[in-house]
Amino acid sequence: MKKNLILLSFLYFLSFSLFAQIPAGYYTAAEGKVDAALKTQLAAIISAGAVDKGYDGLYTIYQTSDNLPSGKVWDMYSIKADGTASYYFTHNTDKCGSYSSEGNCYNREHTFCDSWLGAASPQRSDAHHILPTDGYVNNRRSSFPHGKVGTATWTSSNGSKLGTADPSTGYSGTVFEPIDEFKGDFARMYFYVATRYESKIAGWVGNGSAGEILAGNTYPAYKTWFYTMMVQWADQDPVSQKEITRNNAIYAAQKNRNPYIDHPELVDYIWGAKKGQAWSATGGTYPTLSTPTANSTVDFGKIAYQQTAGTSLMITASNLTGDLSFALSGTNAANFSIATTTITKAQAEAGYNLTINFNAQTVGAQSATITITGGGITATNVTLKATSSDEFIAMPATNISTTGFNANWTISAAAAGYSLNVFTMQSSGGTVSQTLLEDDFTSLSAWTAAGYTTATELASYVRLGSSSNVGTITSGAINMSSPTTLLVRAKQYVNDASAKLTVKINNDSITSFLTTATNADYTVDIPAKTSTSTLTLSAAGGSGKRVYVDYVKLSTQGSVQTPVAVSGYPASVGNVLTSQVTSLTPNTTYYYTVTPQGNSAAVSNQIQVTTNLTDVNDALKPVENITLAWIVLSDGIVVRNLPVNSHITLMNVMGKRIQTFNVNASEIKLMPESRGIYILQVQKNQEIKTCKILY
Numbered sequence: 001m002k003k004n005l006i007l008l009s010f011l012y013f014l015s016f017s018l019f020a021q022i023p024a025g026y027y028t029a030a031e032g033k034v035d036a037a038l039k040t041q042l043a044a045i046i047s048a049g050a051v052d053k054g055y056d057g058l059y060t061i062y063q064t065s066d067n068l069p070s071g072k073v074w075d076m077y078s079i080k081a082d083g084t085a086s087y088y089f090t091h092n093t094d095k096c097g098s099y100s101s102e103g104n105c106y107n108r109e110h111t112f113c114d115s116w117l118g119a120a121s122p123q124r125s126d127a128h129h130i131l132p133t134d135g136y137v138n139n140r141r142s143s144f145p146h147g148k149v150g151t152a153t154w155t156s157s158n159g160s161k162l163g164t165a166d167p168s169t170g171y172s173g174t175v176f177e178p179i180d181e182f183k184g185d186f187a188r189m190y191f192y193v194a195t196r197y198e199s200k201i202a203g204w205v206g207n208g209s210a211g212e213i214l215a216g217n218t219y220p221a222y223k224t225w226f227y228t229m230m231v232q233w234a235d236q237d238p239v240s241q242k243e244i245t246r247n248n249a250i251y252a253a254q255k256n257r258n259p260y261i262d263h264p265e266l267v268d269y270i271w272g273a274k275k276g277q278a279w280s281a282t283g284g285t286y287p288t289l290s291t292p293t294a295n296s297t298v299d300f301g302k303i304a305y306q307q308t309a310g311t312s313l314m315i316t317a318s319n320l321t322g323d324l325s326f327a328l329s330g331t332n333a334a335n336f337s338i339a340t341t342t343i344t345k346a347q348a349e350a351g352y353n354l355t356i357n358f359n360a361q362t363v364g365a366q367s368a369t370i371t372i373t374g375g376g377i378t379a380t381n382v383t384l385k386a387t388s389s390d391e392f393i394a395m396p397a398t399n400i401s402t403t404g405f406n407a408n409w410t411i412s413a414a415a416a417g418y419s420l421n422v423f424t425m426q427s428s429g430g431t432v433s434q435t436l437l438e439d440d441f442t443s444l445s446a447w448t449a450a451g452y453t454t455a456t457e458l459a460s461y462v463r464l465g466s467s468s469n470v471g472t473i474t475s476g477a478i479n480m481s482s483p484t485t486l487l488v489r490a491k492q493y494v495n496d497a498s499a500k501l502t503v504k505i506n507n508d509s510i511t512s513f514l515t516t517a518t519n520a521d522y523t524v525d526i527p528a529k530t531s532t533s534t535l536t537l538s539a540a541g542g543s544g545k546r547v548y549v550d551y552v553k554l555s556t557q558g559s560v561q562t563p564v565a566v567s568g569y570p571a572s573v574g575n576v577l578t579s580q581v582t583s584l585t586p587n588t589t590y591y592y593t594v595t596p597q598g599n600s601a602a603v604s605n606q607i608q609v610t611t612n613l614t615d616v617n618d619a620l621k622p623v624e625n626i627t628l629a630w631i632v633l634s635d636g637i638v639v640r641n642l643p644v645n646s647h648i649t650l651m652n653v654m655g656k657r658i659q660t661f662n663v664n665a666s667e668i669k670l671m672p673e674s675r676g677i678y679i680l681q682v683q684k685n686q687e688i689k690t691c692k693i694l695y
Contacts, residue, residue: 021248022262030259032278032286035293036219039270042259043198050196050256052122057253058108062132063091065249073106074242076182077137078158086157089132096135102157109133111189113143116210123197127250128258129189140176145213146186147175147229170225170470173212184237187230188260191267194221195259220271224542231272239264277318285319287376294378296495300386301518303360304393305413308676308694312353313370313382314494320345320375326354330368335359336384338370345375360388363413394594394604396651396679398690402612404582408692409594409604410677411577416598420579421570423591425561433485433558436478437535440551447473452541461548463493464501465541472538473549480505480529483557488537491519493546501547504536505529519550525557566590572597584611630680630693636671637695639680647683 030041053061066074072088079085087103096105110117111129124130137156150166159179165171178186194201198218205216213226220227239261247261260266263281268274276290291314292298303309317324323344328336339355358366365387372380392412397405407420439446441462444453452466453473464471492499492515503510505526513522535554539547566584573579584590588611594604629640642648642663650659650670659670672678672695682689 022257026257027259027263027281031280031284034278034288034290035270035275038266038279039195039219040198042266043195046192046196046256046259048256050122051254052125053127053253055108055121055125058125058127058130059092059095059132061127061250061253064252065127065246066132067091073132075106075133076131076178076185077109077133077141077156077160078102079181080158081179081181089134099135099139102134102136105135106132107135107138109138109141111146111186112193113208113210115143115208116204116214117193117197117200118204118207123193123200126193126196127254128192128196128247128256142176143209144174144176145171145209145226146190147171147177147226149175149177169229171212180237182237183233184235184239185243187233187237188239188243188258188264188267190222190226190230191234191260191271192258196256224540224545227271231267234260234264234267235272276316287320288318289324289372289375289377289380290316290318292372292380292382292495294380295383297383297385298356298495299517300358300384301516302387302389303358304410305360305363305388306411307393308357308359309386310355310357310676312355315343315348315352315354315372317348317375317377320348320377322375324348324372324377325374327371327373328368329371330384332362332366333368335361335366335386335388336368348375356384358384358386360386363388392594392596392601392604394592394607395677395692396607397592397609398578398679398692399580400609400612400690402586403584404580405584405590405609405611406578406580407592407594407607408578412596412599412601414599415575415596415601417575417596418573418577418579419570419595419597420573420581421593421595422566422581423563423569424566424589425591426564434556435553436480436484436556437475437552437554441549444473447475449473451538461550463546463548464537464539465493465499465546467542467546469541470538471541471546472536475535477532478535478554479531480526480533480554481531483528484526485555485557486510486524486526486535487551487553487555488513488522488549489519489551490515490522490547490549492517493548496544496546499539499545499547501549502536502538502540504538506533507536515547563591570595586611636669637678637693638667638669640667642666642668642682643684645684649681649683651679651681 027042027045029045030038033041062073068074068088070088071091073091073094075085075089078087089106094105096107099105109131110124111131114124117123134156137160140154140156140162144162148166148169149161149163152161152163154162161177163174165173165175198221201214201221202217205211205214213222215221215223222230243261247258251257265274266279269277269279276288278286278288280286298311298313300309300311315324323342326338326341328338335358337357337359343352343354356370366385368384370382370384372382392410395408395410397407399406407422409418412418444462450470450472452464452469452471454463462473464473486503488501488503490501490513498514498516501513501515501522503512503524506529510526511524537549537552539545581590581592589608590611591606591608593606631638631640644663644666646663648659648663648668650672676695678693678695680691680693
């Protein structure tokens, strides 16, 4: 409540100073708790011994909880910023029956709507979120959420507004906005409901329009747009004496309190800027491990047999008493490794990325546990999961010439040998598919970005969404007057399981993809649009909603392509991992797949390769006088013997470009995102050398 209501609040305080204050030790059990655990403990505190005085009993409570110094009803929908009102209600006498305009009568306003909570007790009669308000204004508010109005369609006598939400809030529906003097009051009521009814609120998401603000879970309970705004309201409008006195009066009747009035900072500890920090009523500090959370999971997904994959686990802590230690345990612990077993207190409190590797030495599901101890924290376990599969991968071709190339692949468990198929594609008629847009995100120069987006956090990725913001990228105008096919390669951000990537054309939703922990290709056929269409990709942000996009290709739907085998193929090539393909036509696009023999593995992915031009001036020839050397370190690969002024390209096993740059020295250090097999190409003038590196 703002300063122009301080005098009124002070008089109000004098009238009711006899009511009890916070009981000694009331919040002791919440000391040292963090985030969701803190909210859960508060729920236990304010639920224990709570009394339901009944729906009709609210009018009795209002006579002490919502009473102006004059003895009239304190109505936050009629009291103005200067403390006056155009009309006042008398307790009990002016209760609604019927009404036709403002000032006719007052009734009971559910801040958290009655229809949202299922019209069930005790929540429908809980005075901590139910207020005496003008009946007509209450009716105009209806079951719309409180929010920030962009365009008002109706305004009450005290300046409360109904209208379309300000789009900057991330919501586009109808909202009701109270005046600034009471916004914090309403915010703290919403946070009270999410806490007091923690065990019920996840089940209310389907009640009426509750899904507009509810996330369908226990924590954070509300959607990001809503709790972000409520945190802002709570910060901008601090607790007033009116709220303190009201809290005390309700405690006298219901035997429970609103903790966000007693300790306003709890809002920030649970939903705001202090998430991850342990709370103390006295301002004390506790050793806290913010990330990872206890019993969280790092899932590597499916990894090819005898291949190595890596990821990182963010470690963030505060108020540690010493260093942190990491220990691996579990049935398959030998197949996992961590870069270090100890980090310093300073490293943990600054934020540290712990590198974890998985070596797929045994086919099947693998698991292990990392236990984090030390520094005064409670021992925290993180589950590691991976699946070693006998599916295998064909790798990009090497030693490409005018008439051939080397086909490469990874090992497949228990394979007796391999069959190589080399083929071209022949059109069955109709138009040839045309690429309209292709981007691997070394930058965002071809897109218009909004919200949280970055193409620099990881090489050749764009991250969409942050912990609180939507991330959106939109292309320029594209001629989509013919049917098209969109391919998107993407994955979830760290542990944001099933984060959704939404695709829109001309701002109309086309589809959404649920991403996984590892890159996957998602495709969708799109009917003909306009000649000036735009493509938009977005991720909602918020906990569990962030996405990395690796590659996008939009092509017209051309004629059907039929494989035509090259003479002599398919061919059994023995138990090898590479095979030379010869006698091909220059400047021609070929494809190859590999099928293991003697086990159950399926055919590999398809690799495309184009032979070089006959003209020697345009062809890339293997560099005969370069002998590359490299050393694999814990944090990267050092490549030596490079020709000065050469061009370096580092690709993954799928042929996806990871890094590319010009080198003016004989040595360079490469730092790939994760462990695995990489292809390094070194180009000097019109000559090229390609090698495979196991990192």
